Amino acid sequence: IGSFFQERPVLKNPFLEDALLRGYLRRHLPQEAAFSDLCAFGERVSKEVDVWGRECEVTPPQLVHFDPWGRRVDHIETSPAWKRMKDLSAQEGLVAIGYERPFGEWSRVYQMCKLYIYSPSSGLYTCPLAMTDGAAKVIQSVGVSWPVDEAYSRLTTRQPERFWTSGQWMTERQGGSDVARGTETVAVPQTDGSYKLHGFKWFTSATDADMTLTLARIQDRTGATTPGSRGLSLFYAEVSRDEDGLLKGIEVQRLKDKLGTRQMPTAELLLDGLPAHRLSEVGRGVASIANMLTITRIHNSISAAAAMRRVVQLAGDYATRRTAFGKLLKDHPLHMQTLARMEVETRGAFLLVMDVCRLLGREESGMATQLDTNLLRLLTPVVKLYTGKQAVAVVSEGLESFGGQGYIEDTGLPGLLRDAQVLSIWEGTTNVLSLDVLRCVARSSGLVLHAYFTHTKSLLAGASSVSSLAPAVKALDRALSELEDFVQVAASKGPAYLELAA
Ligand code: MFK
Ligand code: FAD
Secondary structure, eight states, X not given: OOSOOXXXXXXXXXXXXXXXXXXXXXXXXXXXXXXXHHHHHHHHIIIIIHHHHHHHHHSOOEEEEEOTTSOEEEEEEOOHHHHHHHHHHHHTTTTTHHHHOTTGGGHHHHHHHHHHHXXXXXXXXXXXXXXXXXXXXXXXXXXXXXXXXXXXXHHTOSOTTTOOOEEEEOOBTTBSSOHHHHOOOEEEEXXXXXXXXXXXXEEEESTTOSEEEEEEEEOOTTSOOOOSGGGEEEEEEEOOBOTTSOBTTEXXXXXXXXXXOTTSOEEEEEEXXXXXXXXXXXXOHHHXXXXXXXXHHHHHHHHHHHHHHHHHHHHHHXXXXXXXXXXXXXXXXXXXXXXXXXXXXXXXXXXXXXXXXXXXXXXXTTOOOHHHHHHHHHHHHHHHHHHHHHHHHHHHHHHHTTGGGGGOGGGTHHHHHHHHHGGGTTTSOHHHHHHHHHHHHHHTTXXXXXXXXXXXXXXXXXXXXXXXXXXXXXXXXXXXXXXXXXXXXXXXTOHHHHHHHO
16 A cells, blocks of 8 residues: 655744744844743644644533433533643733733733734634633723622633633624624613623623623613613623522523534523623613724734634645655745745735734823824724635635645644634624724724825835835825725715725
């Protein structure tokens, strides 16, 4: 049967292998402490954590509805590797860094670089981390006081035994995009000022979380609720069990059978009197959870750029090991052109995402100008929607660069593509985010858009000093002006034009 066996692609330290990442940090965050931490973490990811990620994939979570004696338990069993990911996340400060702010305005960039290295090896643990970070951000924005002070300290701790993750339960059967019309869950006021939630949450990811943020409509004395966005308030609830081991106020109906993200439990939950506390003002649920959406959409973009980087790194390594037509793949110009195109997409995505992380860091450390704040609002959905789409295309191309092996399950490569496909769906689909961008433009009377075009044109002005680039820069500048006029007019004319512009 022959003696030839192909060498496998080898995952090397993703920090040391990524010249763009290191160059970006040298330019913006030239701190020895950051470099040595990222280098050590990169080593840990390639030598230790990547194997756990694979273990999460091959040992997906299981729902145990009943114990052997018929008692309902609704226990979601996760793999030992998934549990190790939780401890590691606390130890490495993967959420904490964003709140400790060790490097001032550059702390978010540092945190997101760590997540960028970790993401493709994390067995999707980046999903609960995104929601945990988003929940901490919401709590910070409403004020860290009772009843969420303890939760905040647990979400942002580095101590594994205290660390909590959070869920983000928004989507119901009738609406994931249109949360305002789709939410049927009601909040029944209790005499002590707390609430009990009754409803059905259709998608709840990383459902082994310790707490959640969720939306519901408060019932008045007659049982009536206010429809639409103005009827929604934001609630905090802990996921806990009573003395008999039963979940308090929650029934896990089933786990979703998904195309990808199989490492992580995504459940349908019946809320049947879930004890909760209102976090937002009455009727300000959507606006209050928007802080969470900003953070989770940035995490999503990091995961998208990281998936692209991972497949490009592995494909590059494979090209030095696989021979076809008498020479290594790396010596075939056409193959290298394909890899180069993937590399360009990956670099573009990385720089775009890092710029949004930079803006977030500036805003959180009180350094942001009005332009920065406008850009952060505008670019967060743009970057999320764009990188989500790019990730699917680049990872798919990446799989092809391994030939047939890219299609073989136990190489671990197909999982990258399956997991990329969700990035454009959850946290807002592409079209819904396009409309969000245009609504944001319309609401700011074009100020946000103007800020963006001014920023882009100033970047272009820098490039025009390179004479060979001047004609392209001029053409781009003209196109940008036309686009700005078009979007400006569309945004001023209402929803029908907004959709046309999107
Ligand atoms: C690896 C990374 C993993 C990441 C974690 C993945 C886990 C999976 C988690 C999920 O998928 S959770 C579910 C995510 N769901 C969505 O993203 C919903 C998508 N739909 C939208 O985003 C809609 O645009 C939205 C529900 C927000 C629209 O609702 P409305 O009620 O029609 O909102 P409206 O009237 O546009 O805005 C209401 C308020 O919110 C306004 O404030 P004001 O009342 O003060 O004017 C808006 O300005 C504000 N708002 C809306 N979107 C905002 C925002 N503010 C800031 N940023 C935004 N993006
Ligand atoms: P719909 O809103 O029905 O959208 C269907 C299609 O219509 C989409 O293509 C959309 O772009 C388009 N569309 C909708 N409105 C418009 C419009 N106005 N203009 C143009 N096009 C439009 N949700 C949570 O709350 N918590 C979770 O933890 C969670 N985890 C998830 C995990 C996975 C693996 C998946 C797949 C989803 C998860 N979701 C979660 C749900 C996810 O956020 C929603 O599926 C998503 O927001 C889309 O909502 P929907 O499914 O209701 O689709």
